[in-house]
Every structure is written in structure tokens, then in C-alpha cells.
Amino acid sequence: MSHGKQFTLYTHAGGPNGWKVAYVLSELGLTYESIYLDFGTKEQKSPEFLKLNPNGRIPAIIDHLNNDFVLWESNAILLYLVERYDKAHKFSAATDVEKAIQNQWLFFQASGQGPYFGQWAWFSFYHAEKVPSALERYYKETERVFGVLNDVLSKQEWLVGDKMTIADISFIPWNNGAFSFILGPDYPVAESFPAVYKWHNAMVSRPAIKSLVDAREALRKQ
Structure with a gap:
């Protein structure tokens, strides 16, 4: 194969949505090259990238096993x-x-x-002015989403059937963001959402996923 890798993944070092694709590629044993776009210079809005993804967002993939088929939207990619x-x-x-x-x-x-x-992150780090009501809303929505997941996962180990699927994997990157930033490291996640805590840790302790979680943290610190 001329490309060397089976896939090209256009992603971002910190952005969550590209990492879920990397997790699934890794678990499936598919080889890929990650191209990390520079949001500071708006590479995701460049004419070259817009040819691949007219929405100008990450992730996007090129499947070199399938005639260089291009696809964007992270969960659509997981399904594909x-x-x-x-x-x-x-x-x-x-x-x-x-x-x-x-x-x-x-x-x-x-x-x-x-x-x-994502809206919590926007209003916390990027919005020009502080809007306390927005931060409060999305903080509470974060807790609500975890509450929904915790209720279901307290009755079953995985979201679908008796194994980890792409449905579970899709939540990992934003879970990490919520634990680190939205709720914060002092939030009692294990006590407040014990089923979510157990579920998330079961996924990120898998070797294929853990190596990428560690790689993301290393990239964020550069």
C-alpha cells in the first residue's frame, strides 16, 4: 500500500472527538496516521481541509483500504x-x-x-466575556448527563448488550474533560456517579485505549 497506513486521521491534539476515532481504530487493529491540525492558524478552515470536510471541523478520515474514501462526523466514522x-x-x-x-x-x-x-468549555475558556448563567447551565447539564448514564449503568455493565461497543467508547474523551475541567479534580465522581466511574475506568484501563489517553495528555503538555 502506497500510503503505508490504512487510514489517515485528521484530528487535534486536545479536541475530544478525534480521539474516539483513534480509540476504535486502535481496538480494531487498524493502522493510521494522525495529522494534528493547528486550530491557532485555523488549519481546519483551510481550503485544503474544507475539500475533505466542508464543515471545517475535526475529525475526518481517509480510508485508503476503500479507494481513499473520505468521511467526517465522529460517530458516523465509528459506525462506518x-x-x-x-x-x-x-x-x-x-x-x-x-x-x-x-x-x-x-x-x-x-x-x-x-x-x-463543549459549551461549558467554550464559555469557560474562549468566550469574550464571562456569562455565569451559561456556566451554571452547562455545569448542571454535565451532572444531568452523568445522572442519566449512571442510572442505566447501575443496572448493566455496558450500554449495549454484554460488551463494550462504540456506543460506550464514544463517551470517553468528553468524560475525561468533564472529570478534569467541568466538574474538577475535587468533585466526588466515584461517590456521586459510581456506575459511571466504574464504566469509564474499565474502558480507559484497556491497553489500546490507555496508550492513547496517555499520548493525548503528553501532547496537551507540549
Whole structure:
């Protein structure tokens, strides 16, 4: 193969959504090259990248195994990866009913967790003025989302069936952000959301994922 790697992943060192794609690629044993875009110089808005993703956001992938097929939107990428490269359903639902539940949680992550947690980050670090009501709203929404997850995960180990799937994996990066920044390191996550705490730690302790969690932290410190 001329590219050397099976995939090219356009991502960002700190941005959460690219990392979930990396986690799934890694768990599936697919090789990839990460290209970290510089948001400071707005590389994600460059004409070259907009040809790949007209939305000007990360992540985007090029699948060199499939005629250099290009896809963007992180959870759409996760679905594509397992539908094409996880025929044994190691990390994906197998039945129609479980696929529907898997999609339910992927939509919840994309419409609930990601935007709420992301808006807290925006109003905390990037917005020109401090808006206490916005910070309070998204802080409470963070707690609410974790409450929903904790209620479900207190009754079952994983979101879909009896194994970790892309539905679970999709939550990891923003979980990390919430624990570190939104709720803060002094927040009693283990006491307030014990099922979430157990679930999250079970995922990030997996070698394929832990190595990337550590790599992200190293990149953030550079």
C-alpha cells in the first residue's frame, strides 16, 4: 500500500472527538496516521481541509483500504468503521434491536454529552466575556448527563448488550474533560456517579485505549 497506513486521521491534539476515532481504530487493529491540525492558524478552515470536510471541523478520515474514501462526523466514522471492519462484532452490536440501542446512545452522545460539555468549555475558556448563567447551565447539564448514564449503568455493565461497543467508547474523551475541567479534580465522581466511574475506568484501563489517553495528555503538555 502506497500510503503505508490504512487510514489517515485528521484530528487535534486536545479536541475530544478525534480521539474516539483513534480509540476504535486502535481496538480494531487498524493502522493510521494522525495529522494534528493547528486550530491557532485555523488549519481546519483551510481550503485544503474544507475539500475533505466542508464543515471545517475535526475529525475526518481517509480510508485508503476503500479507494481513499473520505468521511467526517465522529460517530458516523465509528459506525462506518465497525460496519466495514468489525464483522465479528467485537465492538459493535450484532442484532437489529441492539443496533438500534447502539445508535440511540451514539445520538445521545452527539446531541447531549458533546454539545453540553463543549459549551461549558467554550464559555469557560474562549468566550469574550464571562456569562455565569451559561456556566451554571452547562455545569448542571454535565451532572444531568452523568445522572442519566449512571442510572442505566447501575443496572448493566455496558450500554449495549454484554460488551463494550462504540456506543460506550464514544463517551470517553468528553468524560475525561468533564472529570478534569467541568466538574474538577475535587468533585466526588466515584461517590456521586459510581456506575459511571466504574464504566469509564474499565474502558480507559484497556491497553489500546490507555496508550492513547496517555499520548493525548503528553501532547496537551507540549
